[in-house]
Amino acid sequence: GAVVSQHPSRVICKSGTSVKIECRSLDFQATTMFWYRQFPKQSLMLMATSNEGSKATYEQGVEKDKFLINHASLTLSTLTVTSAHPEDSSFYICSARDSKGVGDQPQHFGDGTRLSIL
Amino acid sequence: DQQVKQNSPSLSVQEGRISILNCDYTNSMFDYFLWYKKYPAEGPTFLISISSIKDKNEDGRFTVFLNKSAKHLSLHIVPSQPGDSAVYFCAASPSGTYKYIFGTGTRLKVLA
Numbered sequence: 001g002a003v004v005s006q007h008p009s010r011v012i013c014k015s016g017t018s019v020k021i022e023c024r025s026l027d028f029q030a031t032t033m034f035w036y037r038q039f040p041k042q043s044l045m046l047m048a049t050s051n052e053g054s055k056a057t058y059e060q061g062v063e064k065d066k067f068l069i070n071h072a073s074l075t076l077s078t079l080t081v082t083s084a085h086p087e088d089s090s091f092y093i094c095s096a097r098d099s100k101g102v103g104d105q106p107q108h109f110g111d112g113t114r115l116s117i118l
Numbered sequence: 119d120q121q122v123k124q125n126s127p128s129l130s131v132q133e134g135r136i137s138i139l140n141c142d143y144t145n146s147m148f149d150y151f152l153w154y155k156k157y158p159a160e161g162p163t164f165l166i167s168i169s170s171i172k173d174k175n176e177d178g179r180f181t182v183f184l185n186k187s188a189k190h191l192s193l194h195i196v197p198s199q200p201g202d203s204a205v206y207f208c209a210a211s212p213s214g215t216y217k218y219i220f221g222t223g224t225r226l227k228v229l230a
Contacts, residue, residue: 004161006161009159032216034216034217034218036220042222043120043122043207043220043221043222043223044162044207044218044220045220046217046218046219049216049217093161093162095161095218097216104150104167104169104211106152106164106167107164107216107218108164109154109161109162109163109164110161111159111160111161112159112160112161114159
């Protein structure tokens with residue numbers, strides 16, 4: 001149980017392209033999902049909290065117009081990297097928290113998306 | 119400002135022996151701590167967690183210890199197996215939020 005599917009796993013595209021990444025909770029509902037970014041040999045850095053039916057909450061220093069988040073259903077959140085540039089190249093990972101969980105619940109992670117902007 | 123630190127970037131342990139991974143934190147508002155295991159090109163897999171009201175939690179070969187006064191937690195794996203070789207991240211969640219702050223990870227290599 002508690003499977004999170006992230007798609008695509010890898011994207012290579014030209015500078016200026018917008019890229020959409022999907023994050024789905026397959027066997028549970030998630031009113032809250034999270035988007036992280038990981039640079040090589042570094043930690044996972046939280047970018048934003050995705051809230052079903054409302055606006056995402058962005059961490060300090062993350063451009064909300066650059067990284068558009070939509071969480072239209074209880075099982076799907078999307079991250080769109082708009083007008084991507086080489087410096088946006090990174091490993092993006094989503095996670096989800098089971099809405100029906102009581103108290104402390106671990107987040108379950110997708111397998112990440114390797115984004116390479118040429 | 120790294121609020122969660124894993125000072126050992128790597129650790130090698132012989133198969134069958136104990137692996138001890140350490141994590142230090144600075145924020146006293148953290149009240150939930152977790153350990154995740156990560157293989158290359160995959161997302162982190164949840165291993166074990168502990169609430170700040172406890173000082174120990176055990177699940178099979180994995181035990182997490184929390185020392186609140188020292189702001190330190192550790193993960194013990196015993197006996198270590200070659201399949202345990204991966205990068206281990208500790209994470210901490212501030213009270214009242216579901217957000218996680220991750221450490222920089224420790225690469226564990228279990229030698230057969």
